[in-house]
Amino acid sequence: MTDLTQLGVKAIREGVAGGDFTAREVAEAFNANVAAAQDALNAFIVATPEKALEAADKVDADRAAGKPLGAMAGVPIGMKDLFATRGVQTTAASHILDHFIPEYESTVSQKLWDAGAGMLGKLNLDQFAMGSSNETSYYGNVISPWRRNDGGNAALAPGGSSGGSSAAVAARLCPAATGTDTGGSIRQPAAFTGISGIKPTYGRCSRWGIVAFASSLDQAGPMARDVTDCAIMLGAMAGFDPKDSTSLDMPVPDWAGSLNADLKGKRVGIPKEYRMDGTDAEILGLWDQGIAWLKDAGAEVVDISLPHTKYALPAYYIVAPAEASSNLARYDGVRYGLRDLPQGANLQDMYAATRAAGFGDEVKRRILIGTYVLSAGFYDAYYTQAMKVRTLIQRDFAAAFETCDVILAPTTPTASFALGEKIDDPLAMYLNDVFSVPASLAGLPAMSVPGGLNKDGLPLGLQIIGKAFDEQGVLDAGLAIEQRAGFVAQPGKWW
Template sequence: MTDFSRLGVAAIRDGVADGAFKAVEVAEALNARVSAAKALNAFILETPEKAIEAAQAVDADRAAGKPLGKMAGVPIGMKDLFCTEGVQTTAASHILEGFVPTYESTVSANLWKAGAGMLGKLNMDQFAMGSSNETSYFGNVISPWRRNDGGNAALAPGGSSGGSSSAIAARLCPAATGTDTGGSIRQPAAFVGISGIKPTYGRCSRWGVVAFASSLDQAGPMARDVRDCAIMLEAMAGFDPKDSTSLDLPVPAWEVGLNSDLKGKRIGIPKEYRLDGIDEDIAKMWDNGIAWLKDAG
């Protein structure tokens, strides 16, 4: 029996397309994992019926021989900063509790069009203001990881996209949306050991996303590895006339273009990375990373 919690975006998409399993099987399995993981407080609202509904549509399209989308059969978590039609959207604030949008954000609409389904709305720092996911009206999100010294104290999953990072690390979902103003995708991804990308500003539409700082906010993918992020970003991105800062550029085939060859690449390292007072272990990680990049050409 397939353990769907172990599969990432690419594996689920390809398995559904190849007929190895049905999208509904994946949705049912991950719905059950989300329901059983309430102690992490990663989800503000669970939407199992939305995940099943999207999966049924994908299975029906495959049975009919219709082309499938880039995220066909992949259930994801949606950060509660994205407006979702008919589903409560709170930005983790009591102010918006009970707000049910009558419209869909462009990013979430793009993902549903690509065949993804929604497992639920993910917890976050209130209005994306925070970096530890401890400011949510709905309570702290807990990392699934624990200290390696035997301590069992709850750890922060980073923020503001802490519900996203915790849910992916706990294998409740293979991927989730995040938003990044000053690190709110990249930092929580680093906290729990997953991948996250803040795309170029304007690459993903901000329409229907509750704003923190409009001139900096950018939606992006969070997943277990870079390939899964590339697949998800292809589905999320695209020009949107409803967003005045949206880039009117074709969406590259990022998945096909993935390449691990670093020979000849130039990577900039801020000379100030060794700040006064920096923890020596952190400085060593920087030094190791620079050495690895040099070794790779």
């Protein structure tokens, strides 16, 4: 029999529907891979093999009874541990949410279960989604399944914050996983591990039941082996939710059914400002190759300017921490999660002790920055100015899209780096997001697809940014690159 763990979403769904194998056989195969890799990769905070089998058995029973099957029927997935899952711990990879077991299900995860997916477990991440290397998790670093080809065995970063998701998909522990993207947390880890991932337009996927980091930026999306699998899964995740005031009240297109790699009549914008100092020469070379691939697909390439790009990163690191400081104020030891109550302490002491013990260093750093820029005397100097810059960045994109349909750029300035290499330099870590942050500030759909390997044998990604609501255009351009790149590399198994 085919190794079922080498199959993606589309192949599993069709194989189960066609009776080539059962959903239970698929779930058992992936459960075994999850268990075998956990000690080496630490991709999951908690495994839920029984949940995967329960969902699989329901799909098999529905098929036997002749009932219609959902878009994700028989597909076991990993769930980033930022999504509330009823009866299963949800920690946001933070000590302050230790042992928190929700009594409710996030809208996105419920949509996936309704579509026939099963849960293999809750995936590790940077604490509260704050990080670019998955080194800030209270539950330990996620290790990338990739290794440099120089014979060394340095543990590499899987990207962040969705590092557990990217490592699990790349290592064939799951065919697909949920991610969230605030400033690049789907796209950057996808690029680091040689998989595909899309951040849809802000509001496409409900934020209800997702632990909040920066509410005007957070957006859920799929991470999978290829563009088609991302399109299928995004279709199952998206949709209007009255419980989320920022949810888009728009129909969900059939993105997977409409995929088309023929880009004749389409114009692809190349932003001159993205040729930044410090960008790896191999990534710039891949960008040029990506331009050639899209031309081959029939697209016309045009030069564009996004003049406020250089201000995107500093603006983001004011806006996002400010919103985090507001959102994370709810973790105080009173209602749920960790409570640290020193002998003879009053309420204020309990707040301080709980937060000191419960939040990690990076989370504390961002809360402090956010509280500072929102404080009296500094609000106008920092937060108000950052929001003005955000508006200028949105206008840059609007002007660019008058002359092009999608934008092609690198996803990251470098390939994956060794764990520990940048963790002591927050500014160097923040620069990982330099190409991904602008689309987040503008609320636009953006996707990373693998384009090739560098000289060290590590994946490099290309990013496609689209107009608001035009996920189809992003997916189509991604498919055109995927078909021409022919990327089939996967990490050699060492775990």
